[in-house]
Amino acid sequence: MTSASRETIMASLPRTDRARPAVWEPDPVASTLEHFCEQFRALGGRIVTMDEAQALSGECIVDEDAIPIWGEPTCVDVWEAAVGVTLAQCAVAETGSLLLSASSQHRRLGSLAPPRHIILLRETQIVGSLEAGLGQLRAETSVLITGPSRTADIEGVLVNGVHGPREVWVVLIPPIEPEASSPDVP
Amino acid sequence: MSAKPRVEAYARTLSESTVNSVRSASAQKTRSRVSMLHQVFADPDAARTRAAEIKGYVLDNLGTLLESFEREATKNGVQFHWATDAAEARSIIAEIVQKAAKPGATIVKAKSMATEEIHLNDALIRLGYDVVETDLGEYVVQIDHDTPSHIVTPIIHKNRKQIAQSFEREGLGPYTEVPEELAMQARVRLRNAFRSASIGISGVNYAIADTGRIVLVENEGNNRLSTTAPRVHIALMGIEKVLPSESDLPLFLRLLAGSATGQHVTTYSHFIAGPRLPDQLDGPEEVHVVMLDNGRSKAVNGPYRDILKCIRCGACLNVCPVYRQASGHAYDHVYSGPLGAVLAPVLEGVDKLGDLAKASTLCGACEEVCPVQIPIPHMLLMLRDEAFRAGVIKEPIPWSAYAFAGTNPTVWKAGLTVLPMASVAPHPMKWGWSEFRENPTRIGRNFRKWWGSREK
Amino acid sequence: MKPVKLMLTCLCDAFYGEVGIAAVRVLEHCGCTVDFVAEQTCCGQPPFNAGDWAAARSVARHAQTVLFDGAIPVVTPSGSCAAMLREGYEMLFPEDLPNISFELVEYLVKQLEITSWPHPVSHRKIAFHRSCHGRMIHLGAIHEELVATIPGVELVDFAQAEQCCGFGGAFCATHGKVSAGIGLEKLHNIVDAGAQGIVSGDMGCLMQLQGLVSRHKLPLKISHVAELLAEGLPA
DSSP states (O other): OHHHHHHHHHHTSOOOOOOOOOOOOOOOOOOOHHHHHHHHHHTTOEEEOHHHHHTOOSOEEEOGGGHHHHOOOSOSOTTTOSEEEEEOSEEETTTTEEEEEOSSSOOSGGGTSSSEEEEEEEGGGEESSHHHHHTTOOSSOEEEEOSSOEEOTTTTOOEEOSSSOSEEEEEEEOOOOTTOSSOOOO | OOSOOHHHHHHTTOOHHHHHHHHHHHHHHHHHHHHHHHHHOSSHHHHHHHHHHHHHHHHHTHHHHHHHHHHHHHHTTOEEEEESSHHHHHHHHHHHHHHHSOTTOEEEEOOOHHHHHTTHHHHHHHTTOEEEEOSHHHHHHHHTTOOOSSSSSTTTTOOHHHHHHHHHHTTSSSOOOOHHHHHHHHHHHHHHHHHHOSEEEEOOSEEETTTOOEEEEESSSHHHHHHHSSSEEEEEEETTOEESOGGGHHHHHHHHHHHHHSOSSOSEEEEEOSSOOTTOSSSOSEEEEEEEOTTHHHHTTSTTGGGGGOOOOOHHHHHOHHHHHHOGGGGSSSSOHHHHHHHHHHHHOHHHHGGGGGSOOOOOHHHHHOTTOOOHHHHHHHHHHHHHHTTOSOOSSOHHHHHHHHTOHHHHHHHHHHTTSTTTSOOTTTTTTTTTSOOOOOOSOOHHHHHHHHHO | OEEEEEOOOHHHHHTOHHHHHHHHHHHHHTTEEEEOOTTOOOOSHHHHHHTOHHHHHHHHHHHHHHHOOSSSOEEESOHHHHHIIIIIHHHHOTTSOOOOEEEHHHIIIIISOOOOOOOOOOOEEEEEEOOHHHHHTTOTTHHHHHHTTSTTEEEOOOTTTTSOOSOTTTHHHHTHHHHHHHHHHHHHHHHHTTOSEEEESOHHHHHHHHHHHHHHTOSOEEEEHHHHHHHTSOO
8 A cells, every 4th residue: 555655645746847946055154163162062061171081980881983092981781871982073163063973883872871971072073064064974874962962841941961961071182193003092 | 603713712721820831931932033043144034035945945846855865765774655644654653563563562752743643642552552752741741641732842831830740640759840850750761761662753854855864853862762772763754844955954953943942953963864784883773764645745736835844843833922822732733823723724624624724813923933934824814715715714793794884885984983882883893802801982083074074 | 295095994984083183194294185085995804814805805896996096105004904905905816916005104204205203292101012914014113213203202112022912803802812811911011111102003903902901901001103193293
């Protein structure tokens, strides 16, 4: 029945050959670290040093490509971890957002299930507009994260951490050296 | 007149505290919408115009764009299903569910108006599944056996006391009215559901024709959890939800978040390509997209086509003076407010819900805030015409008699001598007027007499 | 001299003759010769908004026949009637050419290019209520801007000024509770802002607000913008 329904629906849908409207051109936005930090902090995000982040107690689960920078995970069950550590693909200054993709190196739940999410970000990966950020989307399932999990369902009062992480921290890490064969270790 | 129109009748049953909850939350969201859109766009109206043009293009090319979306998403491993109406959509989803898990299994649901539209939960519960709404607001709606009163903030009609009582009744934890503590009680309860669920069901905010991706936006994280943790993900989407290209997303992400909740973008924008790839560490093994027509293919070829541009931001509900007084339940449909007053009769039939078009002052605020510039007042007028001709709406006064006077100046002028003594004359405004207000009385001189005396 | 035809509106015809008189005085003061066609009745908006477009078409045709000659503009002291003459007639008669019609202040500001009104009134704090139909014909803030130039007028800002008064034509009768709730919220916002009076360009809105002010005995005087403009004119 399903394919018959498909034909029924499709047969009645409009088709034209007119040109599509132009894609929206974003207003100019600075791709600076300052701008990113300002937007990210306004959402309730924190920017911390590697030492501060590492000083945390608690079980952490770490994405494969973050291990050389952060160190080994201390937890194997993403649902039990207190902290999820990931490496950002890029950051968007306009919105204070971070882009992550699912891959053999990245699990999807690492940025979602633990109550604290720590994102390692290379300063050189900051772009200006949302357009520039989403321009870096890979073919894989991805997520753009803009601040901590939040709800305002109860009388419009803002509450963080209802299902996703209550805290989102960014640790700025040095850029990759052009000749470096191994990633930086703090 | 005997029976009152449904929105008025419902509004009369509301407590003052409910009206206050709806009114103050709506007004707050209206204010934050304005300030955010001006912060995000140098020219918000130019952004709205472009978004409306893109949505117009989508509707003109729905066939082509859906084919492209289906082709690309299929390459990514997504399985497609097509439903002409709500019943077919329910049975398709039931079949996927029954294949994936035995009755008794947990199904986690992300907030989705499309699933509300087809009344999916009841159907799955009848089959023996444990269906759990995971959006905080929708969870409260579910445990209270209520329905959402707003398309974005489903429990806008409830205050924290009522929520606290519900949570205590359900054994979520010690009684508390602190929103943070209530949210944490829900987090703990729902986390177990995410971990044990075999199936996650969501809606779709945008389907991208050129990449085959589906895009979901949310703030809580329940949507991501529902579509990531279970083995099977089912996404139900109205066929109008497609966008031509991923490059269109930034504009719509900004407009939707700004219009809905006064955010720059929502906390999570989830770009789902398809099921987990062999080398990936997590994610669902199966992703199904169920395409829902349910009146849309008819609407796209009719006079109310523009209502299909709607991106479900709820800004028209928030700004609507009638919605603020009556709340969403007054509309007897999952789509309420100005959007619902058009979309509900368009989807369900003017014969069933055409009277909703009368639940408006035609003030035009809805069109003014609409991120895709849907001419809602214009469509409400067209619906009134259609509903009147179909005999669906009953009028307090016979307009044919009014037209007789209005085309016969002598009769008109004779009527005018009677009308100001409205307390004794049959007065068009009397029904429903004098219950709440003093009758109008003639103030000062009569214009026609004054003009006549001047001409002499 | 600038000839104009006055469309009085059904509400001013029945209840608020002074508003029509004030409109004539204002127009004449600005150098217009005003004609009042006695055969006029109504623009047809009540049945149009109600959904009875057959009734609306016959009343609208009558208005077109007696008022519009293709040359002399029709001026009306009502944003909603002006919107009907333009937007409404376009829906009723899509094949017709647009007619030449203006809301009163729109005519003063946009046609006669009057941007200030130096005729003083006694000092008062006024809340200006923008009629929603002005939104439809894109009148913007022209009323407030002109009213603000009247010596003696102190315009006050009030919360949610953009919200409707709740009138909505027959809506105020069919949805009485909702309509009154909307109107009362507006009135409370206006009282809270310390206004002594409400001025608007639409007698529909003002009739609704007056009915509520009287019922709830609120300390607010209701007037039409034409009356405020005429008040300081030499007799």
